[in-house]
Amino acid sequence: MHDVVVVGGGPVGLYAALELRRAGLDVVALERRTARSGHSRAIGIHPPALAALKAGDVAGALESRGVRITEGIARSAGRQVASLSFAGLPGEHGYVLAVPQAVTEEVLEDRLAGRYPGTLRRGTTVTGLAERDDRVEVHAVAPGGADIFEARCVIGADGARSAVRDYAGIGAPGRxxxxxxxxxxxxxxxxxxxxxxxxxxxxxxxxxxxxxxxxxxxxxxxxxxxxxxxxxxxxxxxxxxxxxxxxxxxxxxxxxxxRSRLAERLVAGRVLLVGDAAHEISPIGGQGMNLGWLDVQALVPLVTAHLREGTDVGQQLARFNRTRRRAAGVARRKAHLNMALxxxxxxxxxxxxxxxxxxxxxxxxxxxxxxxxxxxx
The missing domain is CATH 3.30.70.2450 (Alpha-Beta Plaits)
Structure with a gap:
């Protein structure tokens, strides 16, 4: 019996597993890919996410391998239209950090494997969920054959086509x-x-x-x-x-x-959604991965309080559902404007x-x- 099964070994799932392990929980992370992808769609790490990653002792490693974007310039027909400086942003991060997603995943996976070996199980595909009174059974096909992982809760971080979301019966209208x-x-x-x-x-x-x-x-x-x-x-x-x-x-x-997609709810019994499984946002503006990390930052203290101390966090989870769906809605509207531009x-x-x-x-x-x-x- 694990405390948490995280489904998904991308940047959000790896960060979730790392933060839950840092909180002292027994966690296993399941990823269907047998190796990291070399494809890098997400590259921008925004200041709020940098602050969250710094608290998790990851930001420094990413900073050493990234580029600080301190200014945006708009041009048209060979002439400068306007410029936008990030130097006056509140807090210590007056920039957006540009790091290829493949590097981000490498840093997170290396940190997880170095500190908590055996947490990530690659080549493991989830095939179903069965929620019981006190646990969730996660049915999967692993390298050794069919397997069942039992946990007190499951976090779906398995992307926009989330199997966890589907197995939990959570609708996610798309556009x-x-x-x-x-x-x-x-x-x-x-x-x-x-x-x-x-x-x-x-x-x-x-x-x-x-x-x-x-x-x-x-x-x-x-x-x-x-x-x-x-x-x-x-x-x-x-x-x-x-x-x-x-x-x-x-x-x-x-x-x-x-495409964009927003799950009708991020909490369904003992199943919780974060990242693209919860809200698929246009990649224009680079908000999706950052939103997922901020989901994790908000969720981990609630999961920890409930599983380690027995605290009733029902109201806090309801607030998590409202506030993170609202944040996704704001990000989606920004993406609409960016695309229109x-x-x-x-x-x-x-x-x-x-x-x-x-x-x-x-x-x-x-x-x-x-x-x-x-x-x-």
């Missing part, structure tokens, strides 16, 4: 958007240093973010899905921004469509919109508010 994106990583020859750059162009937005090792991530808004192709991505970047990137230097390319516009409309944006960001109070919103504060 699809007409926005598609092509993204990839290339050697950085822009000279933009540690600045994030948004190219607001008539054909659609192009985004550019620094990564460690002299690499820059590029994201291009498309009108229809496209196969991941570094040559196509390089050509689109050049057409819209006049910036040349070498497709031969590409190290990652991916395409994605945009990146859609194609007629040149005259684009010029007028950019002028209005420049005027707004020239006002310190507005600029400060947008910087806080952009960094999830």
């Amino acid at each position: 699809s958007y007409p926005d598609c994106y092509l993204m990839g990583d290339f050697p950085d020859g822009t000279g933009d240093g540690d600045s994030a750059v948004l190219y607001l162009e008539a054909a659609g937005i192009v985004e550019s973010f620094p990564l460690p090792g002299g690499v820059r991530r590029w994201v291009v808004r498309l009108g229809a899905p496209a196969e991941p192709d570094p040559h196509l991505l390089s050509r689109l970047i050049g057409q819209r921004t006049n910036v040349a990137v070498d497709p031969a230097g590409n190290t990652m390319v991916s395409s994605f469509e945009v 990146g859609r194609p516009l007629p040149p005259r409309v684009l010029a007028a919109r950019n002028a209005a944006l420049a005027h707004l960001l020239s006002r310190p109070a507005v600029s400060s508010g947008i910087a806080r919103a952009f960094t999830m504060q």
Whole structure:
């Protein structure tokens, strides 16, 4: 009998397992993948999440392998429209930390394995849940065959297509958007240093973010899905921004469509949801992984108080459900605005919109508010 079974070994599940083990609980984390993925979709770690990771003694290792983005720049037709500094943000983190997701998972997994060996069980696929009076049975197929893990509660951190959510009978209405994106990583020859750059162009937005090792991530808004192709991505970047990137230097390319999903509840008996299992948010704005870590930060003290001290946390879990669903709703609205900002516009409309944006960001109070919103504060 374990205290907690965490289902999912991505960045949110690994962080949940690590924090629960640090709290003194008996935890096992089940992950169907036999090895970490080298694909890195999520790269931005926002200040509130950095504070949470610092409390868990993880932030330092990530800081040493990341790039601090201290400024955002908007350009259009070769000219600067506006800039946004993060230096005045409250707290000690006046930046967004850019770290490839593969590195983030590596750091978390190494920390978990070093301090609490045997917690993560790879190659284990959950096939069902059965909730009893005092426990949950997690049915799974492990490398040695069928197995059953018993726990006093289960945390689903198994992504947007969560099996835990489905097995617990929790609905999660979704919505699809007409926005598609092509993204990839290339050697950085822009000279933009540690600045994030948004190219607001008539054909659609192009985004550019620094990564460690002299690499820059590029994201291009498309009108229809496209196969991941570094040559196509390089050509689109050049057409819209006049910036040349070498497709031969590409190290990652991916395409994605945009969906959002919000679970009807995050608490169902002894089953709890965090991360994308609870709320799938558009990757535009990079909020999903950060939201998941903040879910864990709010949830771990409640689980610990109940399992170690027998505290009745029913009201606190109800509040957790309300506040984290509300936070996901706010993030989803921000994603809507970010996507709207990146859609194609007629040149005259684009010029007028950019002028209005420049005027707004020239006002310190507005600029400060947008910087806080952009960094999830």
